[in-house]
Amino acid sequence: MSTQTPVEELDQVTVMFAGDSGDGMQLTGTQFTNTSAIIGNDVSTFPDFPAEIRAPAGTLPGVSGFQVHFGSVNIRTPGDAPDVLVAMNPAALKVNLSRLEDGATILVNEDAFTGPNLKKAGYDANPLDDGSLAAYRVVRIPLTTLNREALKDHELDSGAIDRCKNLFALGVMFWLYDRPLEPTLEWLAKKFAKKPILVEANSAALKQGYYYAETAEVFTTHYKVKPATHLPAGEYRQVNGNEALCLGLVTASHKAGVELFYGSYPITPASDVLHHLSAMKHFGVRTFQAEDEIAAVCGAIGAAYAGAIAVTGTSGPGVALKAEAIGLAVMTELPLIVINVQRAGPSTGMPTKTEQADLLQAMYGRNGECPVGILAPATPADCFEIGREAVRLALTHMVPVFVLSDGYLANGAEPWKLPDPDAFPATPVTFAEAGEGEFEGYRHDPETLRRPWARPGTPGLEHRIGGLEKWDVTGHISYDPENHHHMTALRAAKIERMQVPDAVVDGDQQGDLLVVSWGSTFGAVTSAVEEFRKGGAGTVGHVHLRYLNPFPKNLGEVLGRFKTVLVPELNMGQLCMLLRARYLVDAVSFPKVKGRPFQVTELVTRFRQAVKG
Amino acid sequence: MATTLPLKKKDFVSDQDVRWCPGCGDYAILAAIQKTMPTLGIPKEKFMFVSGIGCSSRFPYYMNTYGFHTIHGRAPALATGIKSTNPELSVWLITGDGDGLSIGGNHLLHVLRRNLDITILLFNNRIYGLTKGQYSPTSEVGKITKSTPLGSIDAPVNPLRFALASEATFVARTYDTDVKHMGEIFALAAAHKGVSFIEILQNCVIFNDGAFQAQVDKKVRHDKLLYLEHGKPMTFGKGDTRGVKLRGLELETATWNEGDEVPGDVLVHDARAENSTLAYLLTQFEDPLPVGVFRQVDRPTYDEALNHQVQQAKSKKPADLAQLYRAGANTWTVK
Numbered sequence: 037m038s039t040q041t042p043v044e045e046l047d048q049v050t051v052m053f054a055g056d057s058g059d060g061m062q063l064t065g066t067q068f069t070n071t072s073a074i075i076g077n078d079v080s081t082f083p084d085f086p087a088e089i090r091a092p093a094g095t096l097p098g099v100s101g102f103q104v105h106f107g108s109v110n111i112r113t114p115g116d117a118p119d120v121l122v123a124m125n126p127a128a129l130k131v132n133l134s135r136l137e138d139g140a141t142i143l144v145n146e147d148a149f150t151g152p153n154l155k156k157a158g159y160d161a162n163p164l165d166d167g168s169l170a171a172y173r174v175v176r177i178p179l180t181t182l183n184r185e186a187l188k189d190h191e192l193d194s195g196a197i198d199r200c201k202n203l204f205a206l207g208v209m210f211w212l213y214d215r216p217l218e219p220t221l222e223w224l225a226k227k228f229a230k231k232p233i234l235v236e237a238n239s240a241a242l243k244q245g246y247y248y249a250e251t252a253e254v255f256t257t258h259y260k261v262k263p264a265t266h267l268p269a270g271e272y273r274q275v276n277g278n279e280a281l282c283l284g285l286v287t288a289s290h291k292a293g294v295e296l297f298y299g300s301y302p303i304t305p306a307s308d309v310l311h312h313l314s315a316m317k318h319f320g321v322r323t324f325q326a327e328d329e330i331a332a333v334c335g336a337i338g339a340a341y342a343g344a345i346a347v348t349g350t351s352g353p354g355v356a357l358k359a360e361a362i363g364l365a366v367m368t369e370l371p372l373i374v375i376n377v378q379r380a381g382p383s384t385g386m387p388t389k390t391e392q393a394d395l396l397q398a399m400y401g402r403n404g405e406c407p408v409g410i411l412a413p414a415t416p417a418d419c420f421e422i423g424r425e426a427v428r429l430a431l432t433h434m435v436p437v438f439v440l441s442d443g444y445l446a447n448g449a450e451p452w453k454l455p456d457p458d459a460f461p462a463t464p465v466t467f468a469e470a471g472e473g474e475f476e477g478y479r480h481d482p483e484t485l486r487r488p489w490a491r492p493g494t495p496g497l498e499h500r501i502g503g504l505e506k507w508d509v510t511g512h513i514s515y516d517p518e519n520h521h522h523m524t525a526l527r528a529a530k531i532e533r534m535q536v537p538d539a540v541v542d543g544d545q546q547g548d549l550l551v552v553s554w555g556s557t558f559g560a561v562t563s564a565v566e567e568f569r570k571g572g573a574g575t576v577g578h579v580h581l582r583y584l585n586p587f588p589k590n591l592g593e594v595l596g597r598f599k600t601v602l603v604p605e606l607n608m609g610q611l612c613m614l615l616r617a618r619y620l621v622d623a624v625s626f627p628k629v630k631g632r633p634f635q636v637t638e639l640v641t642r643f644r645q646a647v648k649g
Numbered sequence: 650m651a652t653t654l655p656l657k658k659k660d661f662v663s664d665q666d667v668r669w670c671p672g673c674g675d676y677a678i679l680a681a682i683q684k685t686m687p688t689l690g691i692p693k694e695k696f697m698f699v700s701g702i703g704c705s706s707r708f709p710y711y712m713n714t715y716g717f718h719t720i721h722g723r724a725p726a727l728a729t730g731i732k733s734t735n736p737e738l739s740v741w742l743i744t745g746d747g748d749g750l751s752i753g754g755n756h757l758l759h760v761l762r763r764n765l766d767i768t769i770l771l772f773n774n775r776i777y778g779l780t781k782g783q784y785s786p787t788s789e790v791g792k793i794t795k796s797t798p799l800g801s802i803d804a805p806v807n808p809l810r811f812a813l814a815s816e817a818t819f820v821a822r823t824y825d826t827d828v829k830h831m832g833e834i835f836a837l838a839a840a841h842k843g844v845s846f847i848e849i850l851q852n853c854v855i856f857n858d859g860a861f862q863a864q865v866d867k868k869v870r871h872d873k874l875l876y877l878e879h880g881k882p883m884t885f886g887k888g889d890t891r892g893v894k895l896r897g898l899e900l901e902t903a904t905w906n907e908g909d910e911v912p913g914d915v916l917v918h919d920a921r922a923e924n925s926t927l928a929y930l931l932t933q934f935e936d937p938l939p940v941g942v943f944r945q946v947d948r949p950t951y952d953e954a955l956n957h958q959v960q961q962a963k964s965k966k967p968a969d970l971a972q973l974y975r976a977g978a979n980t981w982t983v984k
Contacts, residue, residue, distance in 0.1 A: 074981045219979065263983075273978035287970055297734055299726075316973070317962035322733055322955055327759040331726035334719070334756075338699075338730025341717055342738075346730070364720050454980070457970035492715035493735055495694040500663070500710050502718025503702075512665070513710065 041253070045260045048107030049213065050115030053205075054132050055124030056093050057086055057100040060202040064122075065102025066449075067206060071219045072106040073274050073451050076263025079106045080559065081276075081449045082114030082633070087304065087387045094148075094156040099131045108262040112415075112559030114448065116635040120212075122205055124148060124179070126157035138171040143208070145201070147180035175254055179204055186244035190237045200241035207245020214260050217242055268453060275452040277416040277445035278305075281375065282312040284423020286319050289345045292431065292463035295320035297339035299332035299348045304387040305443040306377040309349045329357035333374070337361060340370040341501075343467065343491035345427055349375035352394045353384065355401065362436055363402045366527060368501045369478070369487045371430035371437075374398075374408070378442040380631045389631025390444035392555050393607035398438040399585060399614070405524045407531045409437035410585035414558035416445050417452040422582065424460070431465050433530045434486040440584070442606075444633050445556045465489075470496030477501060477511035485530045487511075532586050539579045539588040541597075547575025548647050550598035552623070554581040554611055557634055561604060564639035574647035584611070592619045602626055602646045604639060656687035661696075663713040669704060674825035674851035678772065679711055681831035682741075686714075688832075689739070689839050697738045699728045701748035704779050705772035705851070708743040722753025725760035728767050729951070736952045739839065740767040746787040747777050750806055754786075761815035761844055763951040768838045768845040771808055776857035794856075809932040809943060812846040813925050819845035820928065821942045824865045825852060830876075830940065837942060843950050864938045877931070877941030879920040882911050885937050892916075893934070900934050920945045 053065045062083055073079050084101040091098030105115030120141045123129040125148040136142070149164050163169055164176060183201040190197065203220075210217060221239050228234040249255065275283075289296035298321065300310040314323045322344070326332035333348040340346035348358065355376050365372040378394045380386035394401075398410050409429050413422040422439055430437040468475070468488035477499040478487050490497040499511060507514040508523060541550070543565050553561040558580050565578040579594060581587065595601055595615065601623040603612035609625030616623050626642050628634060661683040669675045686696065696714035700706035702721035709716025715738075719727045724742050732740050742760075749757050749771045760769070776794070777783040783796040787808065791800040812820045819841040823834040831849070838845035850861040864873045875885045875893060883893040888907040892915035893900050905912060919927060920942045928944040 070979050074979060076981070076983065223979075267983045269983050271980050271982050273975065273980045275978070283974060286973065290968060290970055295734075297730060299730065317959050318966040319968045319973070320959060320963065322959060324729065324733065324955075326726065326729075327755055330723060331729070331756055331759065334723040334726030335730035335733070337719075338717075338727035338732075339734045340730075341727070342731045342734035344730075344734045360720055361723065368717075453983075454971075454974045457974075491735070492697050492731070492738055493695055495692070498694060498714050500665075500712075500716035500718065502709070502716075503720055504718065 042257050043260055044257050047109045050105045050118045051120045052101055052103045052118035053122045054099055054101040054128035057098050058090055059124045061100045061102050064202045064206050065104055067220045069104045071215045074219050077106040077261055078111040078264040080111045080114045083447045085388055094125055094127055094153045096127050096131055099128050108264050110266050112563050116637050126153050126159055130157045141173045143175045145179035146176040147178045183241055187237050192237055200238050203238045203241040204245035207242040208249040211246045211249035212255055212258050270453045272451045272453050274449045275417055276447055276449040277419040277441050278308040279312055280417050280419035281423045282309055284420035286316050288424045288427035288463045290319055291460055292465045294345050294465055297322045297344040297346045299324045299326050299335035301326050301329045301332045303351045303354050305379055305446045306349045306351050329354040333358040333361040337365050340372050347373040351377050351379045352381050359402045363406050364503045365436045366406050367503050369434045371434055373426045373430055373437055375439045377446045386631045390442045391606050395610040407528050409435055409531055412440040412555035412582055412584055413445055414582055416448050416450050427463055429534050433484050435530050440555055442556050467491050468497055475499050476509050478506050479509050534586055536583040536588055538590045539594050541577040541579055543569055543577045544575035546597035549576045549600045551578045552603045560634040560636055564636045568640050568643045595619050595621045600646050656693055658683045660693055661686045661713050663711050665710045667711050670855050672854035677825045677828055678849055681828045685832045685835040691739050695739050697740045699724045700743040701753055703745040703748045705743050705745040722748055725756035729765055732765055732767055732952045733955050736956055742767055742769045744771050746773045746785045750786045758815045761812055761817040764818055764843045764948050766843055766950040766952055771848050772851040773808055773848050774851045774853040774857055775860050776853050778853050778856055782856040807932055808848040813929055817846045818843035818946050818948050820944045822848045822940045824850040826865050843948055873937050875937040875939040877918050877939050879918055881918055883916045883918055900930050
C-alpha cells in the first residue's frame with residue numbers, strides 16, 4: 037500500500053461498474069463485493085443488466101451495470117447515487133450520468149471515448165473534453181492501452197487480452213478503496229484452473245491495475261472503509277435472493293423428510309431458481325423443466341398429490357398462465373408453493389427490471405373465490421426464511437402459498453450469517469393412514485382446517501379428487517348451494533387461520549406518520565425512516581409486511597395509531613388499496629414504477645411532505 | 650387394509666352413479682377397464698386414474714382407485730408430476746379428442762416424447778359432447794354443428810399420426826363396441842414399459858351418433874377392420890380371403906379364394922420395427938381400418954431416468970444442509 041497518498045476514512049461508499057454487456061461488469065462487481073464482504077464490510081448489491089444477451093457493442097441498450105454499496109455501518113440498500121462510476125465506454129457514462137450527484141468521481145476508460153463509440157452512444161462531442169462533466173471529478177485512464185501493455189508478453193490474442201481490462205479496472209478500484217487482491221487471485225485460479233494461461237493474464241491485469249493506481253498518482257486520496265461492527269459474530273457468505281430461496285425450500289423439505297419437486301419453465305428473473313435446485317438432487321430434489329408454464333404448475337400439483345413438497349416458480353407473465361391450475365390446487369386443497377419473482381409489466385414489460393405490481397394478481401388473479409397465502413421476503417437473505425415459512429404454512433393448512441420476490445431481491449446480494457441447520461425445528465407434516473370405514477378425503481382438522489394428505493399407493497385410502505366442488509367431509513362432487521357457500525368460506529378461513537407474527541412498529545409507536553411497506557422495499561424504507569427521524573420533524577413509525585395474506589392480526593389496530601398512513605410501493609398503489617378496503621383507513625399511496633428500487637432520498641422527501649400534511 | 654389378490658371387477662367399481670348419456674360408448678370402455686384391471690396383477694391401491702375435462706374425463710370418479718379429475722388439457726402434466734414422484738404407481742390417463750388434441754395438444758406431445766411410463770386412453774368421438782355439440786379437432790371437414798352451421802373448414806388431426814410423430818413408444822387403436830379387443834389392447838399397454846397411447850373409437854350417441862358405424866358395426870367388421878397382430882400376416886375378410894400389401898409407398902388390398910394359401914406379398918405386421926414407416930402407412934389406411942397395436946418399441950422412460958439421476962446424486966453426496974449452505978460460496982468469519 038502506498039504511503040505517499042493521503043488516506044481518508046469513510047463509513048460507506050457506493051460504486052457503480054458499468055460497461056458493455058460483454059465487458060464482464062457483473063463479474064467485476066461481484067469480485068469487488070466479495071472482497072469487501074470478506075474484509076468485514078456490510079454490503080448490498082444491485083446488478084442492472086439488459087435482457088439481450090449481447091446487445092450491439094457500444095450502444096445504450098447494451099450497457100450492463102453493477103452497483104455495490106459497502107460500509108462499516110448497517111447497509112440496507114445498494115445506495116442511491118454512486119460515489120464512483122466506473123464507465124468502460126461512452127454508452128455506460130451516458131446511461132448512468134443522471135444518477136450521479138455533483139462531486140462524484142467518474143473513472144473512464146478514455147481509450148473507448150473515440151469517434152465510433154461516441155456516435156453509438158449518441159454523443160456529438162467527446163464529453164471528456166467539452167466541459168459537460170465539470171461538476172464531477174473525472175479520472176481518465178487509458179485502460180485498453182495500459183492493459184495491452186501490461187499483458188504484451190502473454191501468449192494471448194488481442195481479443196483475449198482486451199477482455200482482461202475489467203480486471204485491470206478492478207485492480208485500480210481495489211487500490212482506491214484499500215482492498216486485498218488475494219480473494220480475487222484465488223478465485224481466478226479456481227475459475228480458470230483448466231486454462232492456466234488465463235489465470236496468469238487476468239491475475240497480471242488485476243495486479244497491474246493496482247500498481248498503476250498506486251504509482252501513477254491518478255487519485256489524490258485513497259480510502260479506507262473499516263469492517264462493520266453491527267454484524268453478529270459468525271460465519272458468513274454472500275447470498276442473493278434466488279439462492280437463498282432455494283436453500284430455504286430445501287431446508288424445509290429436508291426437515292420434513294419429504295422430497296421436493298420443482299416444476300418450472302425458464303423465465304427471467306426466476307430461471308436461476310431452476311438452475312440452483314437442479315444442482316440439489318442429492319437432497320432428493322426433482323426438477324421438471326416443463327413444456328410451458330401451465331405444465332410446470334400442473335406437474336407440481338401432481339407431485340403435491342403424490343406426496344411431494346411441490347413448488348413452481350416463475351415471474352408475473354407465468355403466473356398469469358398458471359392461474360387456472362392454482363385454482364385447482366385451492367379446490368383440491370393441496371399444498372403448493374408458487375414463487376413469483378416479479379418484474380416490470382404488463383405483458384413482457386421490462387424483464388430484467390424490478391417491480392412489485394403482481395400483489396393483486398396473487399391476491400385475486402383467478403376465477404372464483406380463490407384465496408391463497410401470500411408472503412414477501414424483505415431482503416435477499418430473508419428469502420431463506422420466507423422459503424421455509426411458505427412450506428410450513430402450505431403443509432399446515434393444505435393450501436397454495438405465494439412467495440412474492442422480485443428482480444431486485446433475486447439478483448441483489450447481501451451477507452448472510454450461515455444458520456445452524458440443527459437449530460431448525462422439524463417441518464410439520466402428516467400423511468393420512470388407513471382407518472376404519474371409508475376414507476374421508478375432505479374431513480378437515482378443526483383448528484387448521486387442513487384436510488388429510490393421502491399418498492396414492494397407500495392401501496385403503498383410494499379416493500377421487502378434482503376441480504369440481506366437493507362435499508365437506510366426504511369429498512364427493514357436490515352442486516348443493518349451502519355446501520358451496522360453506523366450502524367457499526372454509527377455503528377463506530384456512531388462510532385467515534394461518535399463524536403469522538404480529539406487525540412490529542419500528543420507530544415511533546404512534547403519532548404523525550406510519551409508513552407501511554412490503555417486500556423488497558424494506559431496506560430503502562427502513563433507511564429512509566431512520567434518516568427522517570434524525571431530523572426530528574415529526575413522529576414517524578414504520579411497519580414492514582412480510583405476510584400479505586393473511587395480514588398480521590394487529591395491523592388494523594396499528595394503522596389506527598397514526599394520523600397519516602403512507603404506503604410506498606413499486607406499483608400504482610396495490611397494497612394501499614388493500615389496506616383502505618380492509619381497514620377503512622385513509623391510506624395514501626406513494627407509487628413508483630420505473631423498474632428501479634426506491635431511493636432513500638426520494639422517500640425522505642415524501643415523508644416530509646406527508647408530515648406537513 | 651391392503652387389498653388381497655386376486656381382485657375382481659367389482660373391486661374397481663366406485664360408489665358413484667355413472668352419469669353418461671344412456672347408450673354412450675363410455676360405458677363399454679369403463680366396463681372393459683374394470684374387467685381388465687384385476688387381470689394385471691397390480692394391487693388396487695397402485696392404480697391411479699388422471700383425467701382432464703370432458704365427458705370421458707369423468708372416468709376417474711367411477712373407478713374405485715386413486716383418481717384425479719384435473720383441468721382442461723393438462724392431465725399429461727399432472728401425470729408427469731405424479732409418476733415422477735411415485736414411479737410405483739400404474740398411471741392411466743383418460744382424455745378425449747378435444748381435451749387431448751385441442752386444448753391439451755402441447756402437453757400430449759411432450760408426455761409422449763418424454764416417454765413417461767403411463768397409459769393414455771384417448772376417447773375419440775370426433776365431437777365436443779360436454780359443451781353440447783361443437784366440432785372437434787378430429788371432426789371431418791364440412792362437419793355441420795352448432796358452431797359450424799355451414800360446415801367446419803379446418804382439416805382434422807389423426808390421433809395416431811400425432812402420437813407417432815411425437816415419438817410415442819406404444820401406439821394402438823381399439824373401439825368401444827368390442828370389450829374383448831379393448832381388454833386385450835389395455836393389457837398389452839399395461840405391460841408396455843413406457844408411454845402407451847391408445848385411440849378408442851367411441852360413439853357419442855347424442856351429438857355424433859354412428860361416427861364409426863361403417864367400420865365397427867358387427868355386421869361389417871370382418872370386412873372393414875384390419876386386426877393388427879405383431880408377426881402375423883395382415884389379413885381380413887370372411888375366411889381371411891383378403892389381405893394388405895405394399896405397392897410403391899402405398900398400401901393396397903388383395904383378394905384370394907377361400908382355402909388358397911395367403912399370397913407371399915401380403916405384409917406381415919412388425920410393430921417392433923425401429924423404423925416407424927409401416928406404422929405410419931397403416932395410420933393412413935382407412936378401408937379396412939387397422940385396429941390393434943401399430944407400434945411398440947423400447948426406450949428409457951422419463952420417470953426412471955429422473956429418479957435414477959436423483960439416486961445417483963444421493964449416492965455421491967450426503968444430504969448435509971451445513972455443507973449446502975457453504976457450497977460454491979466464499980465464506981468469512983465475523984468475530
